[in-house]
Amino acid sequence: MKCRLFFLLPVLLLTVWTSTGCWDRKEIVDVAIVMLTALDEGQKPGTYRAHALVANPIQLGGPAQPSSGSSEKEPVAHIVTEGRNIDEIRFKAERILPRDIETSHRRVYIIGDSLARRGIEEVLDQISRNPMNRISTLLTVAEGMEADKLIDRQVTLETFAMEQFRELAQRKANVPSTLKDYFIAATSPGQQPITVSYGETGKKVGVTGIAIFRDNKLKGYVKGREAIALTALLGGKVSDSIAIPAPNAEGELSLHLKQLKVRRKVVFSKGEPVISFDVKASGLIMDNRAQLDLSDPSMIQKLDKVFAEEIEDTYRSLFQRLQKELRADSAGLGAMIYRKNPKYWKRIEKDWMEMYPEQTINWKVSAQITGVGSVGAPIFLPENEVKK
Secondary structure: OHHHHHHHHHHHHHHHHHOOOOOOOOOHHHEEEEEEEEEEEOOOOOOEEEEEEEEOOOOOOOOOOOOOOOOOOOOEEEEEEEEOOHHHHHHHHHHHOOOEEEOOOOOEEEEEHHHHHHOOHHHHHHHHHOOOOOOOOEEEEEOOOOHHHHHOOEOOOOOOHHHHHHHHHHHHHOOOOEHHHHHHHHHOOOOOOEEEEEEEEOOEEEEEEEEEEEOOEEEEEEOHHHHHHHHHHOOOOOOEEEEEEOOOOOOEEEEEEEEEEEEEEEEEEOOEEEEEEEEEEEEEEEEEOOOEOOOOHHHHHHHHHHHHHHHHHHHHHHHHHHHHHHOOOOOOHHHHHHHHOHHHHHHHHHHHHHHHHHOOEEEEEEEEEEEOOOOOOOOOOOHHHOEO
């Protein structure tokens, strides 16, 4: 028995020794955690200039950390390198940093306007080949400016610029704009990718619209109410303020768009696809500048009709821009045809971008005002001034 214990003891000690610790661990002070990357065209043709915001772990969460919205400097280091490709840029940055670059925690990737128009196919290829890059990273475009100018703008409330970009995209824009979303759209038959776009709003950063890509090149932007319409078409949750004209009277009413849902349908008639969209909208009246009597049901019916006409006009304007000006199938009309009839799509796939601008769309739009507030007419108006 004692002999068995004598031989068992070294085995147990060896097991404990081999099962403790982590063979590939790195101390936090040895890692340069990249939180945001801004990529622009380089000074020489065909090159890139990258700006990386690297977290300083010593300042994170400590007593010296600035409060949200503070004008003090962010707890990050701003690293700038230039090279012929992403890999060369990375190794140049490694030579000037005393720590190992770690990109698996990066949340935001910003592409400058001029680089996006030149094309980002090479950039996306190099990003996708590195397993350390997360495809959940937010991909955005700096509208009308270089990406590095965007990250220098003042950040509102958030400690880090990357949190500002991420929160605006996820909580406000609701545009499918991660690297994963881009790759799926770019490789789906009959679909062109989009991203959220940012720009200057005063001296601060804000969402400006949706960047439209075709063949991995930026073709333009969709903004305002058209961007809201495209977001809803792609399944995103939307909320916006719409001014609608008063029926048979002067003035406007402000309406809070609460819901905008779109149902797609493709049928084949005489061998050709017929695409239809069924749009349903609802909203709340937030002000009555036209001084209408909103307690009258017939007035609400008239406003519902005007509301529906405004939504339909917005969608027609959106597709006029997508089909005729940008010539990008961002709404996925081709994808609808592919899912309905793959054999037909296979025959027309090569010619789709020539057919796309002439593809007709049938619209069925219904809109409903679900609330007018606690009173009908403005309570400060005499009865004889209320418009019936």
